[in-house]
Amino acid sequence: MKKGNGNKSCNRIKKYIIRDRYLILLVAPVVIYYFVFHYIPMYGAVIAFKDFSAGQTIWGSEWAGLKWFQEFFRSVYFGRLISNTLILSSLSLVFSFPVSIIFALLLNEIRRKALKRVIQTVSYLPHFISLVVMVGMMSNFLSPSDGVVNQILKNFGMQPIDFMGESAWFRPLYIGSGIWQSFGWNSIIYMAALIAIDPNLYEAARIDGCSRWQEMLHITIPGLMPTAVMLLILALGNLMNVGFEKIILMYSPATYDVADVISTYVYRRGILSAQYSFGAAVGLFNSVINFILLLSINKISKLYTQISLW
Amino acid sequence: MIEMNVRKELKRPGSGLWDIAIEIIMIAIALLTLYPFIYIISMSISEPDAVLAQEIWLLPKGFSLGSYDLVFENKEIWISYGNTIWYTIVGTSINVVLTLAGAYALSRKEFFARNAIMMYIAVTMFFNGGLIPTFILVNSLGMYNSRWAMVIPGAVSAWNLIIARTYFQTSIPDSLPESAKLDGATDLGIFFRIVLPLSTPIIAVLIVFYAVGHWNAWFNAMLYLSDSTLHPLQLFLRKILLMNSPDLLQGMEDAFERVAYAIQLKYASIVVATLPIICIYPFVQKYFVKGVMLGAIKE
Known part of the structure; x- marks a missing residue:
């Protein structure tokens, strides 16, 4: 039952994607831009809880808790x-x-x-x-x-x-x-x-x-x-x-x-x-x-x- | 038009005095607003002697273009001028293309991801990662000391995107894409062949908004460009106006001339840097106003 429903909505989305493919193409650069230049920095704000310095990666730096x-x-x-x-x-x-x-x-x-x-x-x-x-x-x-x-x-x-x-x-x-x-x-x-x-x-x-x-x-x-x-x-x-x-x-x-x-x-x-x-x-x-x-x-x-x- | 006439006909006694008082106040405000502009031009074209004697209040005294000669002889200002033109043209092109394409897709009511993407963009208007994470990101993308740092990080403005979307929603009837689709057109064809030709006003609005932003930008250049051959005009002006850099006066022997030109040069460079905007402004003013009005329409 559940699986059937999932497939149904999956199919519907697939249908939408095919129908609106050119609209997706038009909006894609904007979506990518916002992801890279607005959402990644939001994630990057975790360095506020880390000991980040130049040359390190955000991922690799030590946690510092609320020190800062x-x-x-x-x-x-x-x-x-x-x-x-x-x-x-x-x-x-x-x-x-x-x-x-x-x-x-x-x-x-x-x-x-x-x-x-x-x-x-x-x-x-x-x-x-x-x-x-x-x-x-x-x-x-x-x-x-x-x-x-x-x-x-x-x-x-x-x-x-x-x-x-x-x-x-x-x-x-x-x-x-x-x-x-x-x-x-x-x-x-x-x-x-x-x-x-x-x-x-x-x-x-x-x-x-x-x-x-x-x-x-x-x-x-x-x-x-x-x-x-x-x-x-x-x-x-x-x-x-x-x-x-x-x-x-x-x-x-x-x-x-x-x-x-x-x-x-x-x-x-x-x-x-x-x-x-x-x-x-x-x-x-x-x-x-x-x-x-x-x-x-x-x-x-x-x-x-x-x-x-x- | 008719209402205007009605207003005039119904003018009562006593209105005349009120009209005159308001006109005088408003003209005074306009003159006060204009004063700095007039003073700058006067200072830049007056005789150096009059400048040194501090005789200029409003109108120029004498006439000399010596300070402009100095500005025009300077290589650095032309390099930065060229850079600003590059940033303005390339930056504005990227801005306008991305904004129009995105805004059109988001204006189509039947687009399935429309609300989700609008939400995704609107969030960034109220919440952002902040200066430091953005700085780290741009550097790690290899844009430090690259021209792209001036045009890519601000490629789309959410505000302008919303303005463009409002324009499409209010001026392109829903029936247009529907009937075009029945005739076998694709969304891409509709956008390029039907919608864009109808969109000159919004294209003009976007161009003027983005271009003025690029022309006046300096902060990203200060953050990301240490190589002075990449500096835009505004960063050069900052050096001249606010950091009192004596670069431009090199080679001038006469101490007296140096002092006078040190003052005049600042005003001449303001004129050279601002003139393009002031000259274009009266012709494009209506687009700025239109942009603000579009921004005020709430769905």
Whole structure:
């Protein structure tokens, strides 16, 4: 009986494979790519529990248990890395999240189409500048010897400030430059949501004598809410995921006390000092925490707003 | 169109002031956003004297292309420029071919493995092995100091794959492959002869997304390429802009000139490296926007 069933489903799959053979052929490279470059590294993360060093195979290296995790939890950097990561990402979120929404709302109020288009084009532009150029621009504009910002300060009789070298300036610069680079780009998705709002709502509001301000408050903003909540869930779920690329370009040992986050620490210890197992352990800790965070935020959102990522 | 007219007709008193205020604010924001770009161009084409005297705030003072001469004379920048073009063309071709093929197969509702493979890909968006295991893998595949390290490890982006799949699902009617099949076409024939010719917009979206990514990429080069003849433009720029490498000034005797050019050179190299993107950008902007909009469609 059982054997018969197995054969039946086996035959069915065989039939499917023959029927969809060309679709399989089309999707095969993608499947292989994900296996090699995403699933093998997931398996490779076991070196976090091993004593792996260059020249060894992952398979052949000795088990080390939780040694690397313990080393990380006990290290003096543990608290600093966690708090730097969380502070940097939550401040970025608090300051940059509303900016794109406000920008989209204001853009929506512009009546002259040509002007609107020009402003949109300009606002997306910084998104296409590479991080290297962006940080390079920042460090040259802010240079204490010949940067334009310090020129202005000097003209007002103030002392030049070494912006890039002072810890106190790291967070404002990181967040401010992030806003410059992404506010326009991030507003696109809100503009899409605005187009989808039923124009009859505005007409009805106008007949009822609503002011433009009331329209914005009662029609436009509620129309944006589902998109905003969705993006907020994604952002909250990624709070522990601060990218290292921009920070590596921006920071220096003088600003490590505020700029060093988990991912940059993984890069320095794991790659630059070639402590692969330790780096992998810290990275794994980070992605597990991040994954748990994403799941819980999604669950909470599902409970209260019925909006879910999947 | 009709709705727009209705809005205008119903304009009430008091709206004028609001309109003007908003336009002024938005123009100010746009100018602020543009300021760094204008300043960079001004710095790169001004007289070295004016640069040294720190006289430039917005518009150029005098006119000199001396810094560009220096940039153009430099061999290293052209090698890295060539490398970036190679990475962009080869990388984008691989990206677009794999993404289109995979996305089309995954867009076909009757494909038996569709949901399983979508799941398999989606998992990687939320969970990954991390930097170190990926680094070890790429090295053990023999890609250290190889051009392929710049194009293979990021061959498919899950996000772009989903965008392309959404495009196929929303713009190719299900009846099209069905009727083609009745006429004896294979899935491969349908993809190449019917679907691809209808897909120019999504091909353009994928090309611009992937190409900008390759043009601006630097981190993988830093990880995997120690041979500087393989370095892309961005890594070269990093050396000039952030590490104050004096390489480009070799052979300049005059100390005064050296200082002025050391500053101007940075701005000139930013212009040279960024100009291609800025020039193409206005023409392809609509594809970027289309890509974001496709990404916002949830099944």
